[in-house]
Amino acid sequence: MMMRNDLMGRIFWGMGNLIVMAYALLPVLWIVSLSLKQSSHLNDQRFFPQTISFENYRIIFSDMQFPAALWNSIGIAVISTLLAVTLGMFAAYAIVRLEFPGRRLILAGALATAMFPSVVIIGPIFNMWRTVGLFDTWLGLILPYMTFALPLAIWILSAFFREMPWDLDKAARVDGATPLQAFIWVIVPLAAPAVFTAAILVFIFAWNDFLFAISLTSTNNARTVPAVIAFFTGSSRFELPTGLIAAASVVITVPVMIIVLIFQRLIVAGLTSGAVKG
Amino acid sequence: MAKIELSNVTKQFPDGTVAVSATSFVINDGEFFILVGPSGCGKSTLLHMIVGLEEVSSGEIRLDGKIINHLDPKDRNMAMVFQSYALYPHMNVRQNIAFPLVMAKVPKEEINKRVEETAAVLELSHLLDSKPRNLSGGQRQRVAMGRAIVRNPQAFLLDEPLSNLDARLRNQMRTELARLQRRLGTTTIYVTHDQTEAMTLGDQVAVLNKGVVQQIGTPYELYRQPGNLFVAGFVGSPAMNFFPVQIREGRLFFFLLDLEINYPESIALPSQHDHAIAGIRPEDFDVLFNESEQNQKQAAFNTQVDVVEWLGAEVLIYFQIKINQWPDMPALTRDLNLDKKSGDKLQVTAKLDTSHTFKEGDRIKLTFDMDKLHLFDPKTGKRLTSK
Structure with missing residues (x-):
């Protein structure tokens, strides 16, 4: 009887996993398949390409705008992430550890900012950026990305800091560390899992954004990949750039997936175990 | 340093x-x-x-x-x-x-x-x-x-x-x-x-x-x-036993034990009170088998063993006394659980040596040395000064 229940359980979970994985991965595989098809085979209604061709990849990389956009995407997303996580770390630590009036208000305010639909502010930002000269610059995108991602970083990190035993900061202070040294030597290394979690989410947000990118850029100076894809055209007016779009999508999706898979190993829960009795 | x-x-x-x-x-x-x-x-x-x-x-x-x-x-x-x-x-x-x-x-x-x-x-x-x-x-x-x-x-x-x-x-x-x-x-x-x-x-x-x-x-x-x-x-384990006592013409009356003793010379009783709180450590009790062994400094009373805990080198005897009257305790004892109502039972602990065996229900005679009695002011809880 036990054996049978065990077997049923395994089948149940196996099937469940299979369904979820298919649901998540089929669209990705479909895009990969499209990107590897020759343009004449795009509508052949087959899942697997008959002949594998890297033509689409060659075309997008030979065009000047795609490599430029890739560079913009990487630079803008990385800088936004670094800024948001660094500022978020200081802010979250202060909110959790320091007694000052309005702590809760700041947290609530941060959440409210994150809830603000970005499409509402895109018009004013567009006008402001053109006036102050931030339109079509990296900084013009980094600022809104950082601002919109900061609440998320603060929330993730403050939740983590709150769980961290306060005795650790105190011990470091008694052991001769300044508040900043205690933060850098003891708190930051322990916060690594939360920092990576926040960093990944912020990076994905900045990397995938289309709205700000399409509205606040006009040239290869700052246009990111999601925005550039919208400007793809076929080789003639009768041809849809489906294959090129698929290839570009693969190029920007796969690195993110790899990064997440690598960092996932760093997000090790239980890194703090052993700090206090438990 | x-x-x-x-x-x-x-x-x-x-x-x-x-x-x-x-x-x-x-x-x-x-x-x-x-x-x-x-x-x-x-x-x-x-x-x-x-x-x-x-x-x-x-x-x-x-x-x-x-x-x-x-x-x-x-x-x-x-x-x-x-x-x-x-x-x-x-x-x-x-x-x-x-x-x-x-x-x-x-x-x-x-x-x-x-x-x-x-x-x-x-x-x-x-x-x-x-x-x-x-x-x-x-x-x-x-x-x-x-x-x-x-x-x-x-x-x-x-x-x-x-x-x-x-x-x-x-x-x-x-x-x-x-x-x-x-x-x-x-x-x-x-x-x-x-x-x-x-x-x-x-x-x-x-x-x-x-x-x-x-x-x-x-x-x-x-x-x-x-x-x-x-x-x-707080100090001492098991904790000290406390009894309210009446002060009558230079004598202490343990009304819960139905015991009246001359108060020890070492203690200066305040004249303004007619009652006090007496403390006896569990280890200051002794058991008396033979009346003739009782000396001048000892007070003795009868009681019935309720629970016996044998610890090896010594034995703990618990007995209960029905409370017919209990004074208000000073505020500083709030956490020591000393407040009782009349009708409650007072649990008393005695720590005795193991030269005798005891069982539950035994009627025994306990003594304590009057010199080892602690007396406290019933209002302030302060120790009544030694002379």
Whole structure:
């Protein structure tokens, strides 16, 4: 009887996993398949390409705008992430550890900012950026990305800091560390899992954004990949750039997936175990 | 080497609660000083103020004569062991112990040498490369001690360092701690809620309750001459038994025991009261089999054994007395569970030697030495002074 229940359980979970994985991965595989098809085979209604061709990849990389956009995407997303996580770390630590009036208000305010639909502010930002000269610059995108991602970083990190035993900061202070040294030597290394979690989410947000990118850029100076894809055209007016779009999508999706898979190993829960009795 | 003086140190939190009120005492160089009291009595707050993790609301803390109220914790050169040990989980034992030296910018070779020495003293040498999460409770405790002693601080501050260990290990570490402190001769302040630790370790013990120091003295003084009802009830295990007594023309009437005695000469009774609270330690009871053995100084009464607990070297006898009258107890005993209603039963404990066997239901005659009686003022709870 036990054996049978065990077997049923395994089948149940196996099937469940299979369904979820298919649901998540089929669209990705479909895009990969499209990107590897020759343009004449795009509508052949087959899942697997008959002949594998890297033509689409060659075309997008030979065009000047795609490599430029890739560079913009990487630079803008990385800088936004670094800024948001660094500022978020200081802010979250202060909110959790320091007694000052309005702590809760700041947290609530941060959440409210994150809830603000970005499409509402895109018009004013567009006008402001053109006036102050931030339109079509990296900084013009980094600022809104950082601002919109900061609440998320603060929330993730403050939740983590709150769980961290306060005795650790105190011990470091008694052991001769300044508040900043205690933060850098003891708190930051322990916060690594939360920092990576926040960093990944912020990076994905900045990397995938289309709205700000399409509205606040006009040239290869700052246009990111999601925005550039919208400007793809076929080789003639009768041809849809489906294959090129698929290839570009693969190029920007796969690195993110790899990064997440690598960092996932760093997000090790239980890194703090052993700090206090438990 | 340090002498620590507190004068009128008070801690009031922003919400108005007074955690520590006007506390003054002196801890001499090399002394093992204990702060003991029930949880929430302000002893940890006091320790945090001494080490600089909490600000002092008013009063002064002096270290070798210099006021250190506003000195940053990192500049006080005091080492602290936390109840949770607070080991840095991402560092191995070596890095944990070395941390205070790294912060003090001690040269690398010197750090290595001192860490190795400290590890040897604490028998941690084979664990230097382990992470805290792979250590047992006792080993973690030792690492925390190592981190404290490696820098030769002016004082050790220990915040319930043994409370996370199991009973056997706790006894062992207690002895080790005492030996280590004696060897190093460093001024030590030790916070605990465990009166056994307080009595066995301390040169001086301060008993705290609700942020107020009740009494400071050697363990012997606290045990023999508790300054008030709280100290009397807190120090000693099993706890002291309390009986309300009436004072009638120079005699004490234990109405619950139906016993009247001449009050001991050593106690000065206040004339303004007609009753008092008498305390008898369980170990001061004796059992009497033969009436003729009773001497002049002893008082005797009959009772019936309710529960017998045999501990090996001694036996605990519990008996119950029906309460027909119980006075209001002083406020400072609130946490000692001394308030009774008439109709309740008073549980009394006697600790006897095991030369006789007892069983439940036995009728026995108990005696106590009148000289060992403690008498307390029924209003203030203060000890009625010895002559």
